[in-house]
Amino acid sequence: xxxxxxxxxxxxxxxxxxxxxxxxxxxxxxxxxxxxxxxxxxxxxxxxxxxxxxxxxxxxxxxxxxxxxxxxxxxxxxxxxxxxxxxxxxxxxxxxxxxxxxxxxxxxxxxxxxxxxxxxxxxxxxxxxxxxxxxxxxxxxxxxxxxxxxxxxxxxxxxxxxxxxxxxxxxxxxxxxxxxxxxxxxxxxxxxxxxxxxxxxxxxxxxxxxxxxxxxxxxxxxxxxxxxxxxxxxxxxxxxxxxxxxxxxxxxxxxxxxxxxxxxxxxxxxxxxxxxxxxxxxxxxxxxxxxxxxxxxxxxxxxxxxxxxxxxxxxxxxxxxxxxxxxxxxxxxxxxxxxxxxxxxxxxxxxxxxxxxxxxxxxxxxxxxxxxxxxxxxxxxxxxxxxxxxxxxxxxxxxxxxxxxxxxxxxxxxxxxxxxxxxxxxxxxxxxxxxxxxxxxxxxxxxxxxxxxxxxxxxxxxxxxxxxxxxxxxxxxxxxxxxxxxxxxxxxxxxxxxxxxxxxxxxxxxxxxxxxxxxxxxxxxxxxxxxxxxxxxxxxxxxxxxxxxxxxxxxxxxxxxxxxxxxxxxxxxxxxxxxxxxxxxxxxxxxxxxxxxxxxxxxxxxxxxxxxxxxxxxxxxxxxxxxxxxxxxxxxxxxxxxxxxxxxxxxxxxxxxxxxxxxxxxxxxxxxxxxxxxxxxxxxxxxx
Amino acid sequence: xxxxxxxxxxxxxxxxxxxxxxxxxxxxxxxxxxxxxxxxxxxxxxxxxxxxxxxxxxxxxxxxxxxxxxxxxxxxxxxxxxxxxxxxxxxxxxxxxxxxxxxxxxxxxxxxxxxxxxxxxxxxxxxxxxxxxxxxxxxxxxxxxxxxxxxxxxxxxxxxxxxxxxxxxxxxxxxxxxxxxxxxxxxxxxxx
Numbered sequence: 001x002x003x004x005x006x007x008x009x010x011x012x013x014x015x016x017x018x019x020x021x022x023x024x025x026x027x028x029x030x031x032x033x034x035x036x037x038x039x040x041x042x043x044x045x046x047x048x049x050x051x052x053x054x055x056x057x058x059x060x061x062x063x064x065x066x067x068x069x070x071x072x073x074x075x076x077x078x079x080x081x082x083x084x085x086x087x088x089x090x091x092x093x094x095x096x097x098x099x100x101x102x103x104x105x106x107x108x109x110x111x112x113x114x115x116x117x118x119x120x121x122x123x124x125x126x127x128x129x130x131x132x133x134x135x136x137x138x139x140x141x142x143x144x145x146x147x148x149x150x151x152x153x154x155x156x157x158x159x160x161x162x163x164x165x166x167x168x169x170x171x172x173x174x175x176x177x178x179x180x181x182x183x184x185x186x187x188x189x190x191x192x193x194x195x196x197x198x199x200x201x202x203x204x205x206x207x208x209x210x211x212x213x214x215x216x217x218x219x220x221x222x223x224x225x226x227x228x229x230x231x232x233x234x235x236x237x238x239x240x241x242x243x244x245x246x247x248x249x250x251x252x253x254x255x256x257x258x259x260x261x262x263x264x265x266x267x268x269x270x271x272x273x274x275x276x277x278x279x280x281x282x283x284x285x286x287x288x289x290x291x292x293x294x295x296x297x298x299x300x301x302x303x304x305x306x307x308x309x310x311x312x313x314x315x316x317x318x319x320x321x322x323x324x325x326x327x328x329x330x331x332x333x334x335x336x337x338x339x340x341x342x343x344x345x346x347x348x349x350x351x352x353x354x355x356x357x358x359x360x361x362x363x364x365x366x367x368x369x370x371x372x373x374x375x376x377x378x379x380x381x382x383x384x385x386x387x388x389x390x391x392x393x394x395x396x397x398x399x400x401x402x403x404x405x406x407x408x409x410x411x412x413x414x415x416x417x418x419x420x421x422x423x424x425x426x427x428x429x430x431x432x433x434x435x436x437x438x439x440x441x442x443x444x445x446x447x448x449x450x451x452x453x454x455x456x457x458x459x460x461x462x463x464x465x466x467x468x469x470x471x472x473x474x475x476x477x478x479x480x481x482x483x484x485x486x487x488x489x490x491x492x493x494x495x496x497x498x499x500x501x502x503x504x505x506x507x508x509x510x511x512x513x514x515x516x517x518x519x520x521x522x523x524x525x526x527x528x529x530x531x532x533x534x535x536x537x538x539x540x541x542x543x544x545x546x547x548x549x550x551x552x553x554x555x556x557x558x559x560x561x562x563x564x565x566x567x568x569x570x571x572x573x574x575x576x577x578x579x580x581x582x583x584x585x586x587x588x589x590x591x592x593x594x595x596x597x598x599x600x601x602x603x604x605x606x607x608x609x610x611x612x613x614x615x616x617x618x619x620x621x622x623x624x625x626x627x628x629x630x631x632x633x634x635x636x637x638x639x640x641x642x643x644x645x646x647x648x649x650x651x652x653x654x655x656x657x658x659x660x661x662x663x664x665x666x667x668x669x670x671x672x673x674x675x676x677x678x679x680x681x682x683x684x685x686x687x688x
Numbered sequence: 689x690x691x692x693x694x695x696x697x698x699x700x701x702x703x704x705x706x707x708x709x710x711x712x713x714x715x716x717x718x719x720x721x722x723x724x725x726x727x728x729x730x731x732x733x734x735x736x737x738x739x740x741x742x743x744x745x746x747x748x749x750x751x752x753x754x755x756x757x758x759x760x761x762x763x764x765x766x767x768x769x770x771x772x773x774x775x776x777x778x779x780x781x782x783x784x785x786x787x788x789x790x791x792x793x794x795x796x797x798x799x800x801x802x803x804x805x806x807x808x809x810x811x812x813x814x815x816x817x818x819x820x821x822x823x824x825x826x827x828x829x830x831x832x833x834x835x836x837x838x839x840x841x842x843x844x845x846x847x848x849x850x851x852x853x854x855x856x857x858x859x860x861x862x863x864x865x866x867x868x869x870x871x872x873x874x875x876x877x878x879x880x
Contacts, residue, residue, distance in 0.1 A: 001754045011751070011764060015771035022775050026782035128854045 048171030096170035104679035105158035144174035244271025278523025303331020308594030429524030437528020489573030615618035699827035712803030730833030741825030
């Protein structure tokens with residue numbers, strides 16, 4: 001007994017002494033600042049910073065390869081302490097928080113099999129991707145909860161993780177361990193940049209919304225009586241809820257799953273309810289913004305799209321200025337809608353909301369008269385977003401026959417022809433490209449040939465046999481020297497100062513993808529479309545375009561095409577079939593386009609690819625869905641209250657449709673089935 | 689000399705520590721995703737296994753046996769191997785920084801590797817002499833490395849191969865390991 005104790009004890013003693021001695025003999029000098037920084041760090045070794053543990057992070061911070069606030073797990077106090085230790089400044093970092101992306105637990109979701117194996121999601125996912133039928137459903141075994149170094153996660157009653165917002169540090173450990181990528185980090189910027197992808201749960205209404213509003217979530221908040229929170233959810237992707245709540249064409253309601261049972265949920269009147277409640281209270285729901293990027297962006301056009309672009313630029317930390325040609329903001333919203341559809345007071349409230357979010361408005365500034373794209377780029381703006389809409393939207397601002405040249409080298413075909421016929425306009429350039437436009441395009445092309453232009457190109461989206469002219473006319477045009485390009489799209493404009501110098505053309509393959517690209521020297525682009533496309537102008541850096549060496553030098557600019565929204569089918573270039581890219585059919589489309597233009601610019605300025613997310617849901621993406629529902633309780637849609645006839649007689653401009661009462665709104669919100677990808681709220685007991 | 693050669697072949701291939709003795713399965717599946725990490729791991733195992741066997745043999749024969757404390761073998765070996773790995777790590781960090789960076793995180797990882805411990809115990813059970821112990825440990829670790837590198841090579845190719853989705857990942861790896869083990873069965877009977 002004693003021998004054993006002594007032997008093992010002695011062995012331990014020798015080993016300990018040996019190690020102690022070795023640590024002296026083999027001592028390696030470690031920068032004391034590394035130890036000090038490591039001391040200050042929380043020591044959770046969560047890896048949220050991207051370095052192997054806190055000591056790795058400390059080494060990186062001291063060596064200067066990482067910022068002092070790289071640690072996501074500790075607060076600003078710790079960051080300040082580290083910065084003080086090293087005597088450096090810290091940059092503000094955007095806070096992030098974990099959000100689970102599944103709303104139906106194992107009890108309520110459809111299952112493929114019952115899992116009885118090792119209780120860890122990473123093990124469960126090996127068996128055919130987990131037990132749920134839904135490919136993006138939470139497996140509910142709590143791997144994220146156990147992995148959280150800060151105890152911010154717990155398992156809720158329905159086997160879904162619940163985040164304690166006060167404890168979550170945004171370290172991202174849960175995001176990394178979740179094998180289904182269901183719990184993810186979100187921040188203000190990420191919510192602005194969000195597009196629905198095939199990797200996450202989304203309801204049919206959400207996918208149908210051009211603005212991408214999280215519809216089930218806001219309706220859920222209304223049913224719980226959290227009206228301001230509901231409005232906050234809406235404002236994540238739509239800065240004009242009072243306007244939209246009145247005039248939206250609500251494509252979401254056509255996709256509502258309740259249509260399979262009775263009637264769609266009154267999604268839009270519910271939006272109006274929360275928005276009007278905010279307006280009545282006079283207290284604005286405002287969402288925070290990302291840390292200042294120090295960059296300035298000018299938006300031209302004060303309509304729905306321009307306002308939206310300004311709002312999201314501000315949210316992403318840019319200094320946004322919206323220029324409007326007329327004396328008041330609002331564009332078509334102001335000039336194109338009757339008072340009984342959209343009262344002026346409502347319009348003012350939403351427009352003021354954008355201003356209060358930090359956007360600077362400059363009215364009475366017309367592009368082409370008071371400033372140009374070039375002058376804006378040289379005033380210190382890092383980019384210019386054009387959201388001026390079309391011929392119709394500019395009607396209130398001009399006399400017919402005046403040619404408008406708001407953007408360098410681009411004219412609306414109709415403007416050119418009217419002005420030319422009236423003798424007010426000569427041909428604007430020597431190398432002209434005419435896009436779309438049928439016989440008017442041919443007329444313009446012949447005018448240019450007669451006026452001895454050097455090159456005349458006509459561009460057609462479709463193949464030769466689908467051109468709007470007979471073979472004889474086409475051959476005749478070619479004989480006259482007009483160069484025809486079929487199955488071609490314009491994907492980029494390049495220029496210098498106020499002049500257009502080059503166009504980039506892409507040939508479109510049979511499936512609508514772009515293959516070869518070529519650069520064409522051009523000084524004039526006539527577009528048959530009645531609208532100017534939404535465009536982003538940035539000063540050319542030269543390094544970003546490998547295919548064309550920038551011999552333009554200082555002051556050269558180029559355009560970026562915003563990535564296409566989910567409903568777009570043919571997405572190459574900024575002029576789509578028959579229309580400019582960007583969608584102006586409804587205010588909600590313009591809101592979606594405005595946000596995507598901002599996202600594209602943000603991706604560009606932060607050095608990323610300007611395509612949308614790879615797995616983004618588009619028009620032809622196949623998404624798991626349902627064609628019939630198991631029994632759910634039927635309930636008729638709450639009727640929208642209407643103004644009485646007497647009232648309308650007294651004031652003909654009074655609104656016809658009115659806002660839901662609180663009772664009505666809550667009742668209607670409870671009709672929502674709270675759909676996920678394939679889950680929905682069913683009658684108790686009717687399941688299985 | 690022939691005896692040593694036979695012992696080497698026996699330990700490295702016929703009684704391969706991973707595929708026949710089923711020791712060290714965890715790193716065998718865990719670090720067999722990339723060839724460079726697999727080679728790093730193999731080198732670390734060769735280093736530690738040989739060194740640990742040499743030291744534990746001496747502990748057994750000059751410390752435990754004289755006092756009749758054979759039953760304390762496990763606990764004593766754990767203590768010795770852990771200390772040894774720590775010492776080696778310190779030594780490398782100071783004297784051979786290049787090797788330290790190459791072996792990196794693998795050194796502390798194999799402190800508690802059952803293959804290292806298993807070989808140390810097998811040396812005693814098989815009543816090897818000191819030199820035999822060295823050869824056996826070295827050969828075993830080489831066998832471990834061979835198995836690990838083979839497995840990694842297959843898994844790297846498997847990553848790009850069309851695998852039935854229900855078998856993708858760990859199931860496919862286990863089937864691969866099984867087939868690899870069957871292949872090593874071909875060595876059976878060559879040497880005892």
